[in-house]
Amino acid sequence: xxxxxxxxxxxxxxxxxxxxxxxxxxxxxxxxxxxxxxxxxxxxxxxxxxxxxxxxxxxxxxxxxxxxxxxxxxxxxxxxxxxxxxxxxxxxxxxxxxxxxxxxxxxxxxxxxxxxxxxxxxxxxxxxxxxxxxxxxxxxxxxxxxxxxxxxxxxxxxxxxxxxxxxxxxxxxxxxxxx
Ligand SMILES: [Ca+2]
Ligand SMILES: [Ca+2]
Numbered sequence: 001x002x003x004x005x006x007x008x009x010x011x012x013x014x015x016x017x018x019x020x021x022x023x024x025x026x027x028x029x030x031x032x033x034x035x036x037x038x039x040x041x042x043x044x045x046x047x048x049x050x051x052x053x054x055x056x057x058x059x060x061x062x063x064x065x066x067x068x069x070x071x072x073x074x075x076x077x078x079x080x081x082x083x084x085x086x087x088x089x090x091x092x093x094x095x096x097x098x099x100x101x102x103x104x105x106x107x108x109x110x111x112x113x114x115x116x117x118x119x120x121x122x123x124x125x126x127x128x129x130x131x132x133x134x135x136x137x138x139x140x141x142x143x144x145x146x147x148x149x150x151x152x153x154x155x156x157x158x159x160x161x162x163x164x165x166x167x168x169x170x171x172x173x174x175x176x177x178x179x
Contacts, residue, residue, distance in 0.1 A: 021046040022055055022111055023118035024088070030128040032094030036071070039092050041106050041121045043077055045084040051113040053079040057088050057106055064102035064125055069093055073106070090123060098131040 023046075027039045045053060058074040059066060066072035071091040079086060088106055101124060108119035 019051075019114045020049050020053065020084075021117035022053070022108060022114045023116075024057075024106060024108055024121035026122040026124070028122075028124035028126060029092070030126045031092060032128070033096050034094045036091040036093055039070070039090045039123050039125075041088045041090070041123070043086050043088060043108065043121075045079060045114060046117070048082045048084050049079070049113060050081055052081060053112065053114045055108050055111040055114065055116070057108055059090060059123075060105040060107055062103040062105055062122075063100065064092075064104040064123070066104070069102055069125060070104055070123070088121070092123070092125055096129050098129045099127050101126050 022043060024041050024043045027041055029037060029039055031037070043055065043057070054076055056074070056076050059070070059072055064070055070093060073088065073090045075088075077086045077088070090104070090106060103125065104123045106121040106123060108116050108121075
């Protein structure tokens with residue numbers, strides 16, 4: 001029988017006796033038209049701990065903006081001994097503006113007596129407003145001035161001027177260009 005490697009032997013033991021892993025889920029909800037909708041994220045420990053576990057949370061803009069689309073949220077979660085899940089609520093503002101779906105992130109940091117396995121909860125605000133999206137404005141470029149030759153410059157339309165003289169390019173007898 002083949003001996004198990006040291007790592008295989010030690011790893012389950014380390015996980016069993018080590019700190020729990022913390023992770024946060026993603027939440028996708030429709031935006032609503034008025035008032036605020038609660039986006040409730042669940043922060044979970046991989047296993048109960050007999051130590052007090054804490055972790056800080058904070059919101060980060062992605063395509064959604066704090067203050068306009070949702071309420072800036074931050075704080076600290078305190079897991080009681082043995083507790084394995086807590087929630088973070090972010091209030092999302094409803095409106096009737098037709099928009100793309102928008103996202104923000106609830107981040108986790110500064111864990112104590114635990115390690116962060118998934119520290120980014122995506123909040124997806126699904127647009128529930130009908131109509132066509134506003135057109136994407138093309139970048140404003142300065143108008144290109146049409147080329148204006150100097151007044152005394154001959155033009156193609158000047159019958160008195162030969163812009164291209166085949167005799168010059170292909171002189172009789174030469175059978176081709178000069179070069
Ligand atoms: Ca809406
Ligand atoms: Ca909207």
